[in-house]
Amino acid sequence: MLEVKDLHSGYGDAIVVRGASLEVRPGEIVALLGRNGMGKTTFIRSIMGLTPPQVRSGTITWRSDSLIGLRPHDIANRKIAIVPQGRRLFPSLTVTEHLTMLKSARAKDGWTLDRIFGIFPRLAERRYHRGGQLSGGERGMLAVGRALMIDPELILMDEPSEGLAPVMVQHLESIILDLRKEGLSVLLVEQNLYSALAVADRVYIMETGQIVHHGTSQEMNEQTDVLFQRLGVH
Numbered sequence: 001m002l003e004v005k006d007l008h009s010g011y012g013d014a015i016v017v018r019g020a021s022l023e024v025r026p027g028e029i030v031a032l033l034g035r036n037g038m039g040k041t042t043f044i045r046s047i048m049g050l051t052p053p054q055v056r057s058g059t060i061t062w063r064s065d066s067l068i069g070l071r072p073h074d075i076a077n078r079k080i081a082i083v084p085q086g087r088r089l090f091p092s093l094t095v096t097e098h099l100t101m102l103k104s105a106r107a108k109d110g111w112t113l114d115r116i117f118g119i120f121p122r123l124a125e126r127r128y129h130r131g132g133q134l135s136g137g138e139r140g141m142l143a144v145g146r147a148l149m150i151d152p153e154l155i156l157m158d159e160p161s162e163g164l165a166p167v168m169v170q171h172l173e174s175i176i177l178d179l180r181k182e183g184l185s186v187l188l189v190e191q192n193l194y195s196a197l198a199v200a201d202r203v204y205i206m207e208t209g210q211i212v213h214h215g216t217s218q219e220m221n222e223q224t225d226v227l228f229q230r231l232g233v234h
């Protein structure tokens with residue numbers, strides 16, 4: 001289980017995440033929602049050990065071990081993967097090269113190239129294309145595929161639906177639900193309220209670096225006026 005308690009994190013003198021607490025239980029999909037600039041990316045970068053930002057105080061615990069101070073590589077070794085905002089692909093590397101950076105193409109255990117190509121047939125067709133030649137949707141699929149190749153138990157996804165056509169968003173939602181069936185946990189940062197409610201078990205809302213509301217998706221579905229107000233959705 002991931003447990004974040006009273007996290008403060010920021011850039012230089014600016015504290016952006018200001019006392020946020022959240023937990024993700026095994027096999028659970030948790031959505032973190034909030035308007036632009038509220039600190040969601042800062043929050044998940046802090047969990048992954050990516051700098052900036054710098055964690056100032058609070059605790060981040062994964063299966064009883066503290067993650068604070070560990071490098072992203074060590075955190076990935078503990079089976080936590082990230083699908084970063086903006087995808088962060090390499091323009092000159094092919095689809096296959098991205099997927100096999102951390103795991104051999106011949107690997108037989110866990111997630112393999114064939115399995116990734118099975119859930120994303122489009123990536124199989126584009127296996128020799130370079131990062132810089134891919135469409136927005138293909139880049140999104142590749143970022144998810146690359147995260148799966150570390151055989152994660154928890155995936156942190158930063159706005160994976162950003163820039164995707166509605167049909168692709170639905171595909172992604174079904175993949176996230178399939179991952180949960182396999183026991184994976186997902187922390188999903190989303191701007192798309194409906195996409196988040198479609199897949200998440202529980203939802204947290206962040207405002208100016210603090211969690212101001214949380215509950216099950218069902219509870220949230222019954223209080224859409226609160227959500228609309230908090231998220232500025234009309």
Ligand SMILES: Nc1ncnc2c1ncn2[C@@H]1O[C@H](COP(=O)(O)OP(=O)(O)OP(=O)(O)O)[C@@H](O)[C@H]1O
Pocket residue numbers: 011014016034035036037038039040041042043052085191
């Ligand atoms: N590298 C940085 N240096 C300084 N300030 C930053 C940096 N990255 C983000 N910030 C500031 O931190 C605040 C929160 O940004 P963050 O990206 O965490 O928000 P967010 O909720 O993920 O928003 P979005 O949905 O727009 O990505 C913003 O005011 C932003 O300007």
